[in-house]
Amino acid sequence: MHISWPVRVLVYFAVAIAAFAVLFPLLWMLLSAFKSQADIINPDAPIFPTHWHWSNIRDAWTAAPFGRFFINTAIFSAATTVGQVITGMIAGYAFAMFTFPGRRILFYGVLSGLMIPFPVVIVPVVELLADFGWIDSYQGLIVPNLASALGCFLYRQFFLSAPVDLAESARLDGASEWRIFWSIYRPLAQPMTAALTTIVFLQNWNNFLFPLVVTSKESLMLISQGLTIFQGQLLGTQYNLLMAGSLIAVVPVLIVAMFAQRRVVAGLMIGATR
Amino acid sequence: MKGGPVKRWARPRSSIAPPKPTRPRGIRLRTWSTAYAFVLPVLGLTVLFSVVPLVMVIRRSLYKGNIFDTNLKFAGLDNYRAVFATGGGHSLLVTLIYTVGFVAVCMIAGIAVALLLDLPLPGLGAVRALFIIPLVVPAVATAFIWFALFQPQTGLFNRVLTAVDLPQVTLSDPTIAVLAIISFGAWQFFGEVVILYLAALKTLPRDVVEAAVVDGSNAWQRLRYIRLPLLRPQTALIAVISTLTGLQAFTQIFVLTNGGPNGATQTALYYVYNQAFGLGAGGSVGNADAMAVILFVISILVTVAQVVVVGRASRAVV
Structure with a gap:
């Protein structure tokens, strides 16, 4: 043109x-x-x-326990991302590759269940976690975030168009179902797994509302919530330190995102590429 | 047949593309245990942390009591009435204003930038990365920047306004506060719209557009009569994604205005948050539950509208 x-x-x-x-x-x-x-x-x-x-x-770094915030955020993001990708992958694989009673209804059940926006159920989820004694704990932060609708849906779509004959011949050779999944089909999905992992990791890293209502202890805070505490301590006057603190939070993510740029873009348009 | 079977599985199928019929699967697993074991983690977590809480929230929206109260009393629609007596109606209006403004800015800016970046000119591919920055860095940190930009006297906006002899703006002005949360939301999210439209533009059938070039159409005509109509299904989907995102705006409200001044930026979600967690003993969990149910119904309606609109748009194109 x-x-x-x-x-x-x-x-x-x-x-x-x-x-x-x-x-x-x-x-x-x-x-x-x-x-x-x-x-x-x-x-x-x-x-x-x-x-x-x-x-x-x-000065900003010493005004708040940023080291602790970063460690907490890393633990939270790593655990929830691995969880979301794996649970989504195996469920999507099962929904695509196996025929079993209740497959359709379970799939649409999972999908609509996971599409309930978190803010709608925020109050009862906090109550449930309180009943478990999980408020202000790592398991309270992590366990409710181990499943994602997006992963399950995308992997099902992906494996629906994967060849079935690979599984059939492996089955004839006596391979177990887990081995067929792990050694044959999981690697096929590698490009999508890379994109999904990147975007889910960033989303978890930046999660704010969930940690905000589940933790109030400074020792368990993630970086986003930690920053709001920092804002309160500065009494809204020391904008230079506030901006320095924001810079501390922004720069690491920016560097990672720039290096993984292709994956981030692939992750953002996951489900929109053809 | 071009590409063969190997290519077919190498490409993830899209949710934005028109749905294809799923082909029947040949596998009949005699032992279903593997399938159930694979599905169980997602299923269990969904039931425990989404379905059960949803049932709780709906049921409890009809009862009166405190957050850890065991003897709840049936109250009919009292909580819903209380929602409207405590500013909930205004919150729904704020949600509507915010969402409409947010979606409009994101969609218009998003498709405009995507159309520009889609042009075959050198250097534009590298610029694309800039637009994803606000999406990936922590929103709390960038919302602080808005906080600084709006500072009286020394914030960038007020420096510019003073320089051109206009009155100062402040976040304690309701209109400015609403504009601030909309502008932050759009700044933060519109890169997603750009990326989605860029992907959608790549899927347009090249022969149709080229045929129009041969027929002597100009660029505006091709955009108006060929490309935009062909993009209608994706536009519907992107609009719904944006709307659902807009309904869940929280971070910048928390950082910039805390729902104020005087409830001007208290969206429905922020109302839920305030009633359940923000006001201490002044809030009511019953009100929060009732508003959460209203929010859920709105989300469902938006999603249903998506199915209808996307379906109609894809039929119109085919």
């Missing part, structure tokens, strides 16, 4: 505006994170820091 140069200029200009709209809040965070408190509260101070206060990062 030929595109004339005035149109090209317009296109690049429009894309630049859109990119700026996405980036300027992040740039504002970056600039504010390194300003002095005096520059922050002075409306006449320049937008760029007059002096870069790198020590803001250290």
